[in-house]
Amino acid sequence: MTLLNKFGIGPASSGGRGVTHPGKPGAHDAAGTKTPSHGHGTAMPAAVGTTRAPAVGVESTRVSNGLKELMWNLDGLGRGTLLDMGGAWQATLSFFIEKGFRVTTDDLLRSWKQFLDNEEKEYRERSKSDQSLDLSPGGRASRFFESNIQYPNSSFDVVLLWDLLDYVDPAMATRTVAAITELLRPGGVIFTMFHSKKPEGFQRYRVADAGTLQVVSAQVICPAQRVYQNREIQDLFGRYRTAKSFIARDQLRENLFIK
């Protein structure tokens, strides 16, 4: 019995550096087929309730060459710092914490949506004579970053941006990349993905292992805004010295940008 089991929060058989696994990603079986993991059968604590069906379902797993390359780049970094902008997932946190990273999570899309809702409410409440709020996309994006994603400059080695830029307007995307660039240390890496076709739904991604991502269908927070061409992506990350792209079969382009 591991120490985690002793406390009633650990997986059946794994060590871990502090983060327990609610559903150890069950990506591949012996035959090499991919099976989604729903967290069933794991010895996660009854108290946390991970033996019940998760709030969101894992649809599939996908091989991620971008993630492989990212991990290769981070090899030997030691105790790095990572910002995950795709929300808090136990699997992703566990993976990077076990690799020695100090992890910060900040759900960009959720914060953006909340900000937009608040702005709309505020705009409605203002009298007609006083509607001086700059509602241009650029103005909104600037105001968003005045109160969100507040971290010291050069404080992260890695930023996981996932495919979130597809779901914000171009002005916000530009402003997001600029903000992240400030947060990254020189030599820091952004991992991002872009859809080749406009996605209908919304998916979250979590790390299963060094080369595999779990794809989780989730409630749409913001609808997809646009499909970026390769050239536009390069322009968006024009300040980065190295760019690597990986084209996957599932209409996703994975990109690594090194500052």
Next chain:
Amino acid sequence: MWKKEDSKPQGVAETPSSVAPALASHRDAPAFSPAASQPPVSSKATACISQGIKIKGEITGSEDLFVDGPVEGKVNLANGSLTVGPNGTVKADVIAREVVVRGRIDGRIAGKERVQLWSTGQVNGEIQTQRLAIEDGAILRGKVETGRPVEKSEDRGSVTAGKPNGATVSAGTTI
């Protein structure tokens, strides 16, 4: 005759509405469905701040505490555990042996042994703990530090003086 039978149940003491769904859901729910099958108040918690009570100030103690209402200030339970219920909103730095979040905490959490975020939980702030469990759907905005001992907080006993205009709650006292 029919009327008599119909009216009979009205005179019988009814099961409290808060209990009935809990029992019903307990029967129907799968093996673990904490949100549905568990009572709103942890049976282990010796102190409870319910939805209708607002606390502003410092809470210190060494026993378990369940918070299902608004709390603002500071929470230091030393060796006790803090459970924030689904209706709980804690705007405070929290120090406890164990912190379970089903509601919302805005502030720094130092859980000596472990911190658990349930699917309905939301934390805006830093989490420092030995072990962290996050259920799918939980929201976390902030830094996570796990795997090393949290700094030792002073155990000031069950009751301490709070801020002059604030409330002091000793864990162990049911409000």
